[in-house]
Amino acid sequence: MKKYFPVLSVLFVVSFLLFATSAFAYTIADNYEGSDGHGYGDVIGSVDQYGIDGINVSFSEKYMTVDIYTGFTESNDSYNTKYGDLFISTNGWSPYGSEPGYTSDDSTNGEDWELVFDTSEGKLYSGFDYLLSTEADPYIQGGFIVRDGQEVLRKDGTGAALSDNSFVDMTYLGDYITYNISLSSLSGATDIGLKWGMTCANDTIEGAVTAPVPEPATMVLLGSGLIGLTLYRRKIKK
Numbered sequence: 162m163k164k165y166f167p168v169l170s171v172l173f174v175v176s177f178l179l180f181a182t183s184a185f186a187y188t189i190a191d192n193y194e195g196s197d198g199h200g201y202g203d204v205i206g207s208v209d210q211y212g213i214d215g216i217n218v219s220f221s222e223k224y225m226t227v228d229i230y231t232g233f234t235e236s237n238d239s240y241n242t243k244y245g246d247l248f249i250s251t252n253g254w255s256p257y258g259s260e261p262g263y264t265s266d267d268s269t270n271g272e273d274w275e276l277v278f279d280t281s282e283g284k285l286y287s288g289f290d291y292l293l294s295t296e297a298d299p300y301i302q303g304g305f306i307v308r309d310g311q312e313v314l315r316k317d318g319t320g321a322a323l324s325d326n327s328f329v330d331m332t333y334l335g336d337y338i339t340y341n342i343s344l345s346s347l348s349g350a351t352d353i354g355l356k357w358g359m360t361c362a363n364d365t366i367e368g369a370v371t372a373p374v375p376e377p378a379t380m381v382l383l384g385s386g387l388i389g390l391t392l393y394r395r396k397i398k399k
Contacts, residue, residue, distance in 0.1 A: 210232070211364045
């Protein structure tokens, strides 16, 4: 047993580290409706065309990865509707009203977003203004019904682009869109709010996740364990 004890110790430490640094996944279900649903409920129009299923969020050493699950694609939309931008709150999520649906929540009374990922530019911005669905979708002026008053796009020429490694992956359009947000730009935020929708906001989703925080206690525990293993090994040798 003495012969293999160092090997077992190494395996124990490696296993502990892998467990402590593994990715954390969260799901935000599409329970948010927002104001001006015009009696259609969660989705205005076809669910297959405009529906959002939910958001999956995971954390790695460098990124918060946000997967937006939706069947919506620009290429299959005859109304010139575009992909919206991803809005991010770094101090929690505070929608107006109450569940279910927060049906009174809009840009004038809901969450103030500190960051926005511009989908078309593939860049993360801070200190921004935004367009509402009424301004972003040209077909609204033609009498089409959309969910008004929802944040959908960063206004061109506003905000400051952050010099980080955040990027968007559009490989799996029709299933999901992936945003990779550099943790360095989240300023150590733990309670993070998210919002996304297409420019007509026929469906839009909001919710919150809690980011894992590296706890000093974890490292103290690991250090204590290593010290204990060392002392135990010396005791066995004696």
